[in-house]
Amino acid sequence: MATLGAHAVLPPPLTSTSDPPPLFDGTTRLYISYSCPFAQRVWITRNYKGLQDKIKLVPIDLQNRPTWYKEKVYPENKVPSLEHNGKVLGESLDLIKYVDVNFEGTPLFPSDPAKKEFGEELISHVDTFTKDLFISLKGDAVQQASPAFEYLENALGKFDDGPFLLGQFSLVDIAYIPFVERFHIVFAEVLKHDITEGRPKLAAWLEELNKIDAYTETRIDPQEIIDLFKKRFLKKPNLVGRRDSPDSVHPILKAQGRTTSMATLGVQAVRPPPLTSTSDPPPLFDGTTRLIPCCTSVIIAPMLNELQDKIKLVPIDLQDRPAWYKEKVYPENKVPSLEHNGKVLGESLDLIKYVDANFEGTSLFPGDPAKKEFGEFLISHVDTFNKDMYSSLKGDAVQQGSPAFEYLENALGKFDDGPFFLGQFSLVDIAYIPFFERFQLIFADVFKHDITEGRPKLATWIEEVNKIDAYTQTRMDPQEIVDRYKKRYL
Incomplete structure (x- = not known):
């Protein structure tokens, strides 16, 4: 068995004074850096498939x-890249799949439909996983990284025919291990914390991986990892502060003369009835701006900025939708969509940004660079959050949903100038609240579980959001939500 850091004889790295190899001469070359975790993925794949003689390092x-x-190989100027059949390909997750499919050797992705589907889900989540880990280093790393490691612990329990993420060793393990390896070392050495403590499946996974030469031959000196992380990621001050008390009031509420809420759960303005297959269309493209809603998030933004007179709400009955909607309004035939300035736009996350940028009212996205960056990151994660929550309903929902709620709890600790994700209420809160609202109801009614228990920031967040009329006026009957979820998902 290979030991930590065991290596085959490796060529020295090429530098600015090195001549290029004879490019595009029919040789397949894998360009890497020994210290790069992305390149390590492809290097492991090559080794495991026994392609050392077919793919030159x-x-x-x-x-x-x-x-x-x-200039001559890869204009992106990063690693890994693969020179093969007269072309150069990049991106590590694409490359491990490419090497697996296009070269001989043991297949590294299962054909079993359930494993294949779960494998794709895990691979699609790996970028979020790594981002969460790196972000954790800016604050209370042990606490903030915990949901990511819990995610892996839960994923490792999906199949029982082996210790790996899909039971047997696969591309999924290859996608995750370079980063888990690094954080395992850094947490142990710098933070004096064992990430496998209380996570027996994660411990067994690492133990089994360390028996695979194809992986251990790619490992670098642990001290090099520690030094690199200390230099690049661990010099910054702790950015996580204490939140304001639950009595903190959002400036929008103050501006409207409301320091407390008069809205209660489910309070609604008078809404027009949904249009059905027998309804005539409105006078389309007549200069009126129309919003065909579905998810709460797209309605909140215009209501918050009092755009009810500027953007007309046109509800559609999705179970009996009018044919003209697809034919004349939105060929995608889904909601939400926005008719504005002679065109129709869709996709809820795009629309909340569009409404914020193109209509008057209080801006719902900050100008502060740090908040803007974190806000974009959180919005990019919302689809993953939702997928994780819906997936949890297929198993032990309370346990499997926990990492997603912990993710929100940790995110709410980033800024200390208010109770919302970016301190003050923003598009980020709007992106998450419609789904959080539904899962809070379902977990309470069906599973008898309070998702805010032990999560004080999450409890404060939902309390403050429920003081905003623009949100509470969009809520539907809780029993309707419960009945729908029981029918569709439970």
Whole structure:
């Protein structure tokens, strides 16, 4: 068995003074950096499939990289890249799949439909997983990274025919291990914390991976990892502060003369009835701006900025939708959509940004660079959050849904100038609240579980959101939500 850091004889990295290899001569070359976790993925795949003689390793010194690499090989000027059949391909997750499909050797992705589907889900989540881990280093790393490691622990319990993420070793393990390896080392050495403590499946997974030479031969000196992380990621001050008390009042509420809420759960303005298959269309493209809603998020933004007179609400009965909607309004035949300035736009996350940018009223996205960056990151994660929550309903929902709620609890600790995700109420809160609202109801009614228990920031967040009329006026009957989820998902 290979030991930590065991290596085959490896070529030295090429530098700015190195000549290029004879490019595009029919040789397949894998360009890597020995210290790059992304490149390590493809390196492991090559090794496991026994392709050492078929795919030549060409290491690059990233601190002193040769100019010919960008000019003649890969204009992106990053690693990994693969020179094969007269072309150069990049992106590590694409490359591990490419090597698996296009070269001989043991297949590294299952054909079993359930495993294949779960494998794709895990691979699609890996970027979020790694981002969460790196973000954790800016605050209370042990606490903030916990949901990510719990996610892996839960995923490792999906199949019982082996210790790996899909039971047997696969591309999914290859996608995750370079980053888990690094954080395992850094947490142990720098933070004096064992990420496998209380996570027996994660411990067994790492133990079994360390028996695979194809992986251990790609590992670098642990001290090099520690030094790199200390230099690049662990010099920054702790950005996580204490939140304001639940009595903090959003400035929009103050501006409207409301320091407390008069809205209660489910309070609604008078809404027009949904249009059905027998309804005539409105006078389309007559200069009126129309919003065909579905999810709460798209309605909140215009209501918050009092755009009810500027954007007309046109509800559609999705069970009996009018044919003209698809034919004349929105060929995608789904909601929400927005008719504005002679065109129709769709996709809820795009629409809340569009309404915020193109209509008057209080801006719902901050100008502060740090908040803007974190806000974009949270919005990019919302689809993953929702998928994780719906997936949890197929198993032990309370346990499997916990990492997603912990993710929100940790995110709410990022800024200390208010109770919302970016301190003040923003598009980020609007993106998450419609789904959180539904799962809070379902978990309470069906599973008898309070998702805010032990999560004080989450409890404060939902309390403050429920003081905003623009949101509470969009809520539907809780029993209707419960009945619908029981019918569709439970």
